[in-house]
Amino acid sequence: MTAIAHHREAPATAPLRILWVNPINQPGYDAPIADLIGRVKLPNAEVHVVSLAIPEPVALTNLEWRVFESRIWFPVTAIARYAATHGFDGYAIGCFYDTALDEAREISGDAVVCAPCQSALQIVSNLANRFSVVIGVEKWKVQMEDRIRHYGYHDRLASFRTIGRHVDEFQQNTAATEDAIRRAVREAVEIDKAEAVILGCTIEFGFYAQLQREFGIPIVDAVYACYKATEAAALAKVQFGWKPSRLYSMAPPGEERLAASGLFAGPPPIGNTVIVPRA
Structure with a gap:
């Protein structure tokens, strides 16, 4: 044989x-x-x-x-x-x-x-049914929502939450940025019923681990x-x-x-x- x-x-x-x-x-x-x-x-x-x-x-x-x-x-x-x-x-x-x-x-x-964006959506879809995205300012929302809809995840989007900061401000005062993200995550979880959160900018780096420990849900870092x-x-x-x-x-x-x-x-x-x- x-x-x-x-x-x-x-x-x-x-x-x-x-x-x-x-x-x-x-x-x-x-x-x-x-x-x-x-x-x-x-x-x-x-x-x-x-x-x-x-x-x-x-x-x-x-x-x-x-x-x-x-x-x-x-x-x-x-x-x-x-x-x-x-x-x-x-x-x-x-x-x-x-x-x-x-x-x-x-x-x-x-x-x-x-x-x-697509990478974070693919990851979060394995971890939760509903997610929110934390963004800097309201300006970003329409363009990012279009991408999420294009990728087929819009029905799982609980909300966008803004922190009132521009990209080049994220790493200037990291303690203040972390506090702002913390408030946004809390609102996403308690008000919007998000089960996971995506940090919607690559320059929102350095924050996911502490917030993940605090909230006990997946916090997806874009980088x-x-x-x-x-x-x-x-x-x-x-x-x-x-x-x-x-x-x-x-x-x-x-x-x-x-x-x-x-x-x-x-x-x-x-x-x-x-x-x-x-x-």
Whole structure:
């Protein structure tokens, strides 16, 4: 009797390369985000944390307003092309608006692309039936609610709760920010009957653990949600070959069309880079 040949999957310790973009052209958050990722990444993962190279006088520290976000749409997409051509297994877009996610996925080659909003929703859906999102100001609500509806989670959304702070204020007085988030979480739980809470900005980092202990419910940090989703998808790609489909709606332009377009003729718009090495 002829033995059946079995495919052997790659081990879970196979090397991974992951690219995280902070989609602003100021480097101030690169080292803190790299430090956060360094605490939780798999030992076999090498992570590049980058911000954008957009020349002065443009100076973006956040994407709260759509006009700010509009300036970085193509650079985020161009870095997905860089991930495709430089051997990255996963690409994480570090803004809760999930900026240019579909465009990046179209052009990312074999690299799996994730973003914080969708990643956090996928995680929280395994932990609770109803969740709230804590955001900085009311301005964000419509755009984020559109994303949640687009992803199919709107019927599980208990509420948005705002803390009256802009992105670039979150880390200036962390004690005051934590108190504001604490009040928002309490209102979400007691008034809106949320069973879990998502912190709806990647710069709301450093607060989830204490609040989770206090309230006894899942508090989902956007950085960790996005990074771990990207890492898990990258590992699944390496182990099982689960890379992005390139059929039909996922098909990118052919290489000849891309070359003729000239879109990626210059260097990638990568500015500051912090590399978190494999252990």
